[in-house]
Amino acid sequence: MSQSTTVPPVSNPGQTKDPRTTAIRPRRRKESGGHGEDAGAPAPLWVKIVIALLCLMWIIPVFGLAVTSLRDRTDAAASGWWSIFTGPSQLSRLTVENYVQLFQQTDMATAFVNSLAITLPATIIPILIAAFAAYAFTFMEFPLRNFLLVFIVALLVVPNQVAFAPILNIYGQFGLNGQFAAAWLAHIGFGMALATYLIRNYMATLPREIIESAKIDGATHFQTFWKLIVPMSTPALASFAIFQFLWVWNDLLVALIFIGPGPNQPLTVSLVSLLGQQGQGDQLLTAGAFFTMVLPIIVFLSLQRYFVRGLTAGSVKG
């Protein structure tokens, strides 16, 4: 199955754990190894300087937001956030007052709960559905299998925008608009192609012999799926879960269209309304913006390894 050596090398970092693949490719370095490390010499100074500058360019905007969210309104309006470096008195004036006000004056706390209520089912349910489909595509033979698989690959690039007007009409008939379920179902539908595709690609690298022996032992497909394949596919399931979590948490379009402003609105919609009331709410805006980022950043940093694996296994293969 995956014994080929013609697959572009990049498509494999996610699979280096598979002992057979590593055995076939002894040349492959361990995941953290760079070419510089092999040479043994430290990188030249200019490389370090360029990298440092790029990293600064990338992180300064976030840092600026974090600092501004801790400055009171008059300070933030009178000088840029970088004045904490030029005037030491500015540093001692930092305060969490904006965050206190944020939770007193806005519905951000409720929006946080709403975001969780939208994101968790919209992340977990598609994994289950896609894993079943991926199992069938990998381990079962049936007519039209390859055609249906190519169909899923094609759907990967179809823009979600095609769905909005027709789905709104259907939701309207069932009174679903504005409910959490409206967003769940939409995210399940929009995420399904990627989920099935990613998970199938991973399952295709699993050794077939295990399935065959389970069959001989009299296990049904349903049992093999739950007891063998799901545990073995955890890396792929995890990497899709992180994708989908970040995607749904950060989504604005689906939230605006199917949930809209109101009691069930998630954080992104709340943040847009804070952005709208310019002038009076600037100090709340910076605090609110930072607040919406905390959870995805934590998820991202702690599970980064899986996320990278999902990216390299999924997108490059397509």
Next chain:
Amino acid sequence: MSPITVTILNAIIAVVAGVAGAVVLFWILNKLTELLPSKPQELVKPYVFILPAFAALGLYLVYPFFQTLVYSFANADSTAFIGLANYEALLSSPNFQTTLVNTFLWILIVPSFAIVFGLLIATLADRLRPTGEKVSKTLIFLPLAISAVGSVAIFRLIYGAAPTTQNQTGLLNAIWVALGNNPIQWWQTSDFKLNSLTLMVILIWTQAGFAMVLLSAAIKGVPTDTLEAARIDGAGEGKIFFRIVIPQIRATMITVFITVLIGVLKTFDVVYVATNGGFGTNIIALNFYQALYVQRNAGQAAAIVIMLMIVIVPFLIYQIRQFRAEEASR
């Protein structure tokens, strides 16, 4: 109970019910198929396994696509067919022409710069020690976890403009004014597409990390022996990079370009939040939203989506070809 407790309880009930519902669905479907005699059961089972996935895809992408195609030939409230009038109205409107030009610039500039930065960081970080490599890559990668709305909030502190008499609190204008110039309203200045370009920076900032991760994996896959051989032959680092590394990672570069391009085509939130398409910054995905929600013209909105779809078709075909090639080599 306080309102927030009610919300939390509702959320928990919703989460449990939603997930349990999906598990029960599969259990019931499986039990039902097991009632069949073994021959037809073997035949039906694969379809039962893929049924929920295809139901979701059918309901949320396939059916709506055809429905949208039909709407695109109908009037604003989809009550009468008007032929190609929606397409004609759009293509002859100067606003939509600006939108198309902008969209074209977005899908050309954002993926290109994301690749340039991603490649630069991937190549250079590859020469650092493992810790340095990991930290620098994490920093570049981080914006991918931040929502577009959040990014705009972040970049308001970069692009902010205050009247000349006041201190500039936007970083870019602070530097610009310190150099002896007048502050610029970056998001309102449409000369040379300045505002669109500054908005593109936001998306490049988030997408470079994505490009970096894929390109970095590709660069690490370039066999060391070819690099060593070139070094022994006396080739400079620049020559090695352009003559040996780049050709070997070309396939990945194309994939990254297309993936980012398709992402950019669908993106609406950066422009929506920053300028709402004003000052000549509109792009096609936002124009769709405005047609559907502001102008309430379902016909034109549908026509915009179909045009979006037409732009995507070549990439869709490329995607399928790539997949077929991969499968054949499995």
